[in-house]
Amino acid sequence: MAQGCLKCLKYTMCFANLLIFICGVAVLGFGVYMMVNFKLAALTPTLASFNFANMLLVCGIVITCVSFLGFLGALKENRCLLLTFFLLLFILMLVELTVACLLLMYEGEIGRLVKEDLTKGLEKARGSNSTSEWDLVQETLDCCGVENVTDWLPNIPRSCYTSGWGSSKPEYRKQGCLLMLKNLFEENFLTTGISVIVLCIIEVLGMCFAMTLFCHISRSGLGYKL
Template sequence: MAQGCLKCLKYTMCFANFLCFLCGVAVLGFGVYMMVNFKMAALTPTLASFNLANMLLISGIVITCVSFLGFLGALKENRCLLLTFFLLLFLLMLVELTAACLLLMYEREIGRMVKEDLNNGLEKAKEKNETSTSVMNEWDLIQVQLNCCGINNVTDWGDKVPESCCLKNCNSPSVQYRSKGCLITLQNFFEENFLTTGISVIILCIVEVLGMCFAMTLFCHISRSGLGYKL
């Protein structure tokens, strides 16, 4: 009976770590996608300073490596790998909780800095120099992707409304511009995804706690059975 429960625990842990490995690969791919398609360092240096794409890349690599250690440790019944998996998973959970708490604490401050970045970026885009060209390209990109215009609305551009603000009838007197401002659109985007992100972090922490419990249970059984260095 005990051997049957152990095998069930062993293969359950292998399957769970395989799913975590796939999730890590997905996070890694999303980080590469963001790095290629979302380049707004000149427009929003505050968000760029967080290096979200690089953070996703690092997170994806860490998740895949940790899950591979857990999978291999459970499959080979290796105490060293299981203990390493437990410690890395514990550190990863602490980092995730710390990052979530910091975002909650400085949410308003980050929002204020992003608003200042957009105001500065709008002023730079109206100038005629090399810097304004790169900033204008980023404005065009964000306005098309987020379906917005200006910071609050189209009037922020004054008489120099870019083509990326146009929604319908671009070359006619009855031109129709995008109604929402980019600041409001960004705020709505983060607010809509805030609850989903919070629930995801909670579920991830629960999964990590269960993984640590499984790893310790398997580690203790292997220690009692004297198979600690089985390869």
């Protein structure tokens, strides 16, 4: 009975890690696509290394590597790989909780930094007459400039207009992109929090499965020795 449960645990862990590995490859591919097609560094030049595409790329690499370790460790009943998988999950969970706490504690400071960087990005785009990245954001979020349309004066890009482009009475998008980004974050705050909690639960389950399998292998003398 115990052997049957442990075999079930082993193959469940293999199947779960395989699914997570496939998801990690998808995230990695989407991150590469975003990096190639959307040069978001023009929006936030100072925070360019922390843009959405780079974060997807890093997350994809981490997910694929960790899930591959878990899959291979369970399949081969390798104690070294299982222990490494356990430690990596534990470190990832600590990092996620630390980042979540820092975002809550320094929300105002982060908002100020984002505003300053968006302003620098807008000034750079205005000086180079290349606003394609800003056009994408302004049309997607229905916003204009950092605070409002006056940030673009005297050369207002077409993406700021709602109607009347080229006429004497044009109409512009009323909200600034900073406010729209803040609203977007607040609207998805609960979803993000629930996602972090679910992710931590999955990581705790993964650690429990890995340690249970590790202890069984140690008691039975199977698998590779450390």
